[in-house]
Amino acid sequence: LSASAMKQLRALGVELRLGVHAENLTEQGLEVNGEFIACRVKVWAAGNTASALGKTLGVPLDRPGRVVVNEDLTIPDHPEVQVIGDLAHFEHQKGKLLPGVSPVAMQQGRHAARNILAMIDGRKPLRFWYWDKGSMATIGRNKAVADLNFVHISGFPAWLAWLFIHIIFLVGFRNRVAVLMQWAWAYFTFNKGARLITRNFQAELRPPA
Incomplete structure (x- = not known):
């Protein structure tokens, strides 16, 4: 491809x-x-860095600033906290780091919600598995x-x-x-729909009178 x-x-x-x-x-x-x-x-x-929120947690981060999470999306030694989306460094699936894209974040969000409800009921959170479509x-x-x-x-x-x-x-x-x-x-x-004009380039290129 x-x-x-x-x-x-x-x-x-x-x-x-x-x-x-x-x-x-x-x-x-x-x-x-x-x-x-x-x-x-x-x-x-050329890519981006993770939210500065990760640096305030006092937990291990990767180079872009993502929080290294467990297989159930919780933070090591902090089972009450779950991190999802492009702030989470998750590589418990075939040893590959999951990309910071919306399908991953959406599935992680639903999984985190189910885990929170499970912990409220006294059950253990389940590991996350991303379904790559x-x-x-x-x-x-x-x-x-x-x-x-x-x-x-x-x-x-x-x-x-x-x-x-x-x-x-x-x-x-x-x-x-x-x-x-x-x-x-x-x-x-063939209408592009969006236009963005920040400077009058034609006026700049116009020769002086």
Whole structure:
């Protein structure tokens, strides 16, 4: 799927540079492995750190600041506290760290609620097990990749799957219809919908009178 994603990105005119590091960033551009690339817009997408709340707990943290939790989502030596979502460092499932994405957080939230009710009734909390339903990513118009565990698809079929799965998981029939109509309008009219203007670049480029 990674090869398909790179192929689709290149078809959109994206130049990919893998295995390199940005060394300097200025208003005029950025320097990558000794080469200066002039550009005005820079998008930094190199991950994030966990909430600062984790540092106040006085418990073991990983490098991004996530709380290392037990297999039942509790903190070591603190069974009364459960940590979920992208604040939790959970690697009790096949030795792999669970990603900080919404499906993981949603399942952990439901599991934590059941564990809290169990502890109120005097029962022990159960271990958490994440049901991985797969992952999807849209790359552009009619372009996407999808790993559905049992099948890997890319291109237009993956884009359609991404579209309908996202609509299905919306809450309420009215929301589904509204989003479907908005997406259909944007698709057939090529209307991006969102605009963000922070500076008058045309005025800056206009020669002085």
